[in-house]
Amino acid sequence: MRISSFCAVIAAVGVLLAGGASLSEELITLRNGLSIDQEAAAPPLPKVENHDKRRVRNFAEQPPTIPHTIRGYEVTRNANKCLSCHSRIQTGESQAPMVSVTHFMDRDNQVLATVSPRRYFCNQCHVVQEDVKPLVNNDFVDVELMLRNSEAPQ
């Protein structure tokens, strides 16, 4: 009895240590291999992409990312700089894509005359992009690819 509980404690400590080690290894990679009391040099701030080319969306409902800078663009109760180009009536002059019809819908899918209040603050859903390496690998597979693979004979 005594010996077995002693073994259990040893095993538990071992598991904890192993877990702790793998945890700290991950932390170390995120901290550039520096210990907790040292401050890693911050990487240079990447620039916002401003190439004006639309990016492929990962799935149909994805809010497209913004292909241009939005520095200083005011979106407040007073003014909405985005809509000064993307609203239906402004697209002739700005040649920007119009906000899609979902932006006019309230939560009962009623299409309103103007952009719905829940779609007013564009940056809730749309973001600019920077050319950076992802810190964590992503194994997302595009649904088109998945379909094509499943159709192919096994």
Add this chain to the structure above:
Amino acid sequence: MMGLIRKAWGLVVWIWSTASRPARHLSIGFLALGGFFAGVMFWGGFNTALEATNTEAFCISCHEMENNVFQELKTTVHYSNRSGVRASCPDCHVPHDWTDKIARKMQASKEVWGTLFGTIDTREKFLANRRKLAGHEWERLKANNSLECRNCHSPEGMDITVQSVRASTAHQTYLFTGEKTCIDCHKGIAHELPDMTGVPGWQ
């Protein structure tokens, strides 16, 4: 009371009769020269005062400007950018041509009046008046074809090949053709905007 008024009137009459009497002991040359130097001093003083009131420090010495517009300017590209060229208040708000400058100063005196009598002495009052104040600036820049912007940015100097596609298309279509001027498209580049309902191109 009546005595006081009569005394004051007497003083006025005396000053006028002295000032309007021809000078008996001074040569015409002295008078002309004196007048000339007085003129120079006045002119110089006037221009010095004009220059002194033409600095950012002067503009934000009144707290309405320091607390509202200046704080907002600090976050924009015209206050901090990669080339370190800064636009200060008079760069955008005071015309560089002398007659225009005087005209703007006389207009600005009205705004000093506003400070003295508290038309915009709180954030709330300032915001309530903001649409009107911004409107004055838009009208002025529209009327002078965005002269102040052009003191630093010239369309001729723009290399559209290094501009973004959005910028170069807009500039080629509307700016170079003279159809629109800077302020038509670039409102709110230095400060937060007022309620834009009813402003063409917004909402």
